[in-house]
Amino acid sequence: MSRPIHARIDLAALQHNLHMARRATSARVMAVVKANGYGHGLLQAADALRDADGFALLDVRDALQLREAGFRQPILLLEGFFSRDELPLLAEYELTSVIHNQSQLDWLEAYPRRNGLSVWLKLNSGMNRLGFASAEFPAVLEKVKAHRAVRDVTLMTHFAQADEAAGVEPQHEVFRQVAGAQRLPCSLANSAALLRYPATHGDWVRPGIMLYGSSPFADVAAETLGLRPVMTLSSAIISIRQLKAGDAVGYGATFRADRPMRIGTVACGYADGYPRHAPTGTPILVEGQRTRLLGRVSMDMLAVDLSDVPAAKIGSRVVLWGEGMAVDEVARAAGTLSYELLCALAPRVPLSF
Structure with missing residues (x-):
């Protein structure tokens, strides 16, 4: 007999938690399945979340697994492409990429294909992890919009304290000032912002931890939020x-x-x-x-x-x-x-x- 330890994954609970995310917003839902579906199994989690409007993850190899398994929704690479060699794969498999630094812009500039890529352009609104600074963002946006290889652009940022008392307003205000006048789709809300700050929902929300039955808040139990453990x-x-x-x-x-x-x-x-x-x-x-x-x-x-x-x-x-x-x-x-x-x-x- 084998060791008795095992992990049971309740796929019905995943579906329920996706439903709870949908109830909280009218935006499209980009289900985050990075890190092997938060440890739950990438393909199994994605299958349970098949009703999501899209999927977000990190590695292009994982994205290809989803495509080859028959998932046709938008698939977003949250850290973008890591070399110019990945750009043809993005076009072939219709993968959406975040662009957050100058190297990615340079690689994009050298890419000869026309009208083949969907990109999410990331603004650093205060987390200081990924994204273009406020001062350079407008010029970068114009450059990306005009690029021959880019088919469409979505604007995004990521909140550092949506789960804390400090909230999202300082970062949200930066986003509004820098990108608010643009008539482009936008995505700002993670699990915490989705549940607590409806004004941030935009066109796409990006729930992660809540889908797996965990609360994004230290002071609110998952059960109180209507979430089920997966x-x-x-x-x-x-x-x-x-x-x-x-x-x-x-x-x-x-x-x-x-x-x-x-x-x-x-x-x-x-x-x-x-x-x-x-x-x-x-x-x-x-x-x-x-x-x-x-x-x-x-x-x-x-x-x-x-x-x-x-x-x-x-x-x-x-x-x-x-x-x-x-x-x-x-x-x-x-x-x-x-x-x-x-x-x-x-x-x-x-x-x-």
Whole structure:
């Protein structure tokens, strides 16, 4: 028999979360499926999200997979093309590319084809990651619009604090001042802006994390937003032992029992994608009952407190995150984000759909 750890992907939940995104906007929905569909499987996630108006990802090879699987919607390369050699592929497979720097403009200028490319031109409105500065953006836009190879242009930016109290207004105002007068399609809203700032929706919204059942907000639960968990990572108890007061658990002896305790060992560790830095107290479900992680996470195992879970036995089901145990709560306890947990799921963990 194989190790008991596996991740179940609820494709119906993906479809539901896409529906929730659609309910929140009248804009077209560009479903973000980068990072192997946030760890959920690119082709499986895209198939569940087939009703989306388009898909966004990073790698041209992933885009070709979608095309070859029969997806005909617009496919957006969020970081654009990485060399001039990719431009013919973009034209052949009708892929849409973000343009965000001068090198891409230079490569585009050397491309001889006419009227073959759809591009999204990115404005750096304050995140200072990708995009053209406000001062240069108008001239770049005119150059791109006039280019012989460009068929159509969409304007875009990305918000740095849509999920925080600071909100989007400073960046939104930059976008309005620099690009607002243009009669061109635009795209600004990620999951957080889609849910909280309707004025930013424009023509295309780009939901990502909300599609996978996680809240983009630290202070609002996914369930409150009507979202359903898509990935449930589960395993089983493979060992049980009794501790006496003073006994240590795991590498570094970072946890010591302060009383007699019953603990279990779970077949899951950081090589499976569970965060090594998750501290004692991180919530876990055993036999459907909340309990806690104990000590340091190992490569292949972790320890769990069974003192108040009398039904637990060898083989008992353990939910690390997902149904009944929100990935956001686990991530918060571990000092990270649900994005990291979902995307870090290791290839050795079997997926079931």
